[in-house]
Amino acid sequence: MITWPLIFFMAKSGMSNPAFLSVSPFPEFIDFMGSLPREKCCVRFSDFELMDIYRLAPMIVLMDMENTSGRFKIRFVGTDVVQMYGKDNTGRYLDELDLGPDETDVLAVYDELVVRRQPHWTRDMIVKKKRPLDGREFFAYERLSYPLLREASDQVGHILALLVERPVEQVDEVLNWGPLIEPGKPE
Secondary structure, X not given: OOOOOOOEEOOXXXXXXXXXXXXXXXXXXXXXXXXXXXXXXXXXXXXXOHHHHOOOHHHEEEEEEOOOOOOEEEEEEOHHHHXXXXXXXXOOEHHHOOXXXXXXXXXXXXXXXXXXXXXXXXXXXXXXXOOOOOOOOEEEEEEEEEXXXXXXXXXXXXXXXXXXXXXXXXXXXXOEEEEEEOOOOOO
């Protein structure tokens, strides 16, 4: 059963509930995040333990947001995501990656996630600007991202995301995303 906060959502595109949120492994991730204690709007980073969802770990990306620069440094990249992207980006900054021509919009989604302090869903296709060594010039994915609070602070300091690769034919090249909201709560 899908619980907090994904019964309803709002999207820039005006779409209804995106179908991928009800397809495995998203419901498992949603239920796990809903089971964690929340302080005000978000789960605290110290309440999250990757081994509690070890089955999903290959599809997980965990990033830390630096205090001074606001840049996102990648702390953990699951093996499925490494394979999707073509290399392990652990330890790199998100803005250093080849995110294709929509790079500014992709980065803005993460900034909005921090500002809104609520989960976001994303469906996109990355078409890399430079031809990679592994020959993968593009890939399509669906992502569900959650902001996590810093320890002893009300500030978002981490982003936890589940990324699932999808067949390119199923995803438009247009970045499609939206914040998720709880039923009955204003945007």
